Amino acid sequence: MLREKNENYIQLCEKCDPSDDVINLILWFDGSAFRKTGKSGKIWSMMGMVGDLNPNIRSKLENLVTFFHLGTSLPKNNLFCEKYMESFENLMNNGLEILIGPKKIQIKFKIMLLIADSVAYPKVFNCNQYNGFFGCIKCLHPVKSIKTPKQKRVYNYSDQYPIRSKIMYENAVKVAESTKNVFEGIKGYSWFSKFMNIPEQFYLDILHIDFHGTFETMINKWKKDYKNENKKLNKFYLNPSKRELFDQMVIKVRYPNEIKRHQREVFENLGDLKANEFRNVIYYLVPLFKDFLKDTYFLHFAAYATALRLMCQIKISKDDLRDAFLLMDYFVKRFGHKNMYGLVNMDYKVHVHLHYAMQVLNYGSLIYITCFIFEGM
Numbered sequence: 001m002l003r004e005k006n007e008n009y010i011q012l013c014e015k016c017d018p019s020d021d022v023i024n025l026i027l028w029f030d031g032s033a034f035r036k037t038g039k040s041g042k043i044w045s046m047m048g049m050v051g052d053l054n055p056n057i058r059s060k061l062e063n064l065v066t067f068f069h070l071g072t073s074l075p076k077n078n079l080f081c082e083k084y085m086e087s088f089e090n091l092m093n094n095g096l097e098i099l100i101g102p103k104k105i106q107i108k109f110k111i112m113l114l115i116a117d118s119v120a121y122p123k124v125f126n127c128n129q130y131n132g133f134f135g136c137i138k139c140l141h142p143v144k145s146i147k148t149p150k151q152k153r154v155y156n157y158s159d160q161y162p163i164r165s166k167i168m169y170e171n172a173v174k175v176a177e178s179t180k181n182v183f184e185g186i187k188g189y190s191w192f193s194k195f196m197n198i199p200e201q202f203y204l205d206i207l208h209i210d211f212h213g214t215f216e217t218m219i220n221k222w223k224k225d226y227k228n229e230n231k232k233l234n235k236f237y238l239n240p241s242k243r244e245l246f247d248q249m250v251i252k253v254r255y256p257n258e259i260k261r262h263q264r265e266v267f268e269n270l271g272d273l274k275a276n277e278f279r280n281v282i283y284y285l286v287p288l289f290k291d292f293l294k295d296t297y298f299l300h301f302a303a304y305a306t307a308l309r310l311m312c313q314i315k316i317s318k319d320d321l322r323d324a325f326l327l328m329d330y331f332v333k334r335f336g337h338k339n340m341y342g343l344v345n346m347d348y349k350v351h352v353h354l355h356y357a358m359q360v361l362n363y364g365s366l367i368y369i370t371c372f373i374f375e376g377m
């Protein structure tokens with residue numbers, strides 16, 4: 001396949017199969033909630049884009065591929081290969097014959113990356129959920145149970161747990177299959193392991209992890225006044241008048257021309273903000289928070305926003321990636337401290353920020369592989 005050698009994605013191309021007769025797919029798997037005439041449920045879809053294409057055109061609507069939409073019930077683990085994946089498996093095994101002028105060409109397909117949110121990835125990889133034991137498919141963090149007063153599983157900070165390799169994952173599958181018990185969070189075989197390296201090719205996307213994940217959670221916390229346990233005012237709490245003042249400043253911000261969306265009030269529209277509005281706040285509005293958040297919270301937030309910004313650049317130097325790794329490590333380490341947000345808030349999405357630097361090292365900038373287009377459909 002002809003690839004334009006643009007620096008934005010040259011690193012990505014080098015990680016996949018660069019053969020001319022191969023199309024490398026970025027797959028996206030998700031469930032969309034619906035509500036109709038009193039009924040509600042989810043429609044599960046697998047869609048994809050051609051990873052070999054330049055990021056500027058890769059996510060255009062006309063270049064997307066729909067593989068299937070599943071019914072409205074939640075699929076059981078690993079159901080895909082049994083019922084729905086026959087034609088996809090045929091495509092992966094046999095490819096497709098196409099005519100270019102008089103010439104017949106046999107095109108092969110490979111999985112470059114797979115994106116799935118925290119609800120969908122356990123279905124894809126046949127593993128425990130994010131809040132189950134060993135629920136992170138990227139590493140062997142065992143999770144910790146705490147009483148909040150309800151029982152809750154959290155990812156206390158540690159950089160000591162091993163990263164899962166393909167071999168470790170495959171061994172866990174073998175043990176789980178032979179003992180019929182969950183082993184290291186793995187329940188058994190995943191159909192996708194035939195065509196991709198699990199977990200390396202599982203991609204953590206910034207839309208779910210940050211814009212509608214950790215950042216949205218943090219900004220919601222800044223609206224919460226009391227902790228449940230001790231009824232003391234949260235140290236990070238911004239009262240209504242502060243929030244109103246912040247919003248008045250925010251709507252006066254003028255963004256660079258390439259940003260079309262007008263900035264709405266952040267706190268007033270919090271439940272309705274789009275992912276790219278959260279992105280704009282992280283990208284451009286961090287200094288505004290300096291006069292609102294206490295110093296420790298502002299510095300912590302600034303470290304997080306800077307790390308993300310560094311990892312979303314078009315070209316990321318080794319020094320920038322090292323700085324981003326250190327800042328993100330600091331962010332995760334401090335997040336659960338009793339003088340910050342506390343262990344109770346150390347959830348899966350906060351934890352996986354520790355895996356971002358390795359992902360950037362392997363696949364390049366976080367901003368060029370996103371599911372903005374899929375989520376908007």
Ligand SMILES: [Zn+2]
Pocket residue numbers: 136137138139140141351352355
């Ligand atoms: Zn992990």
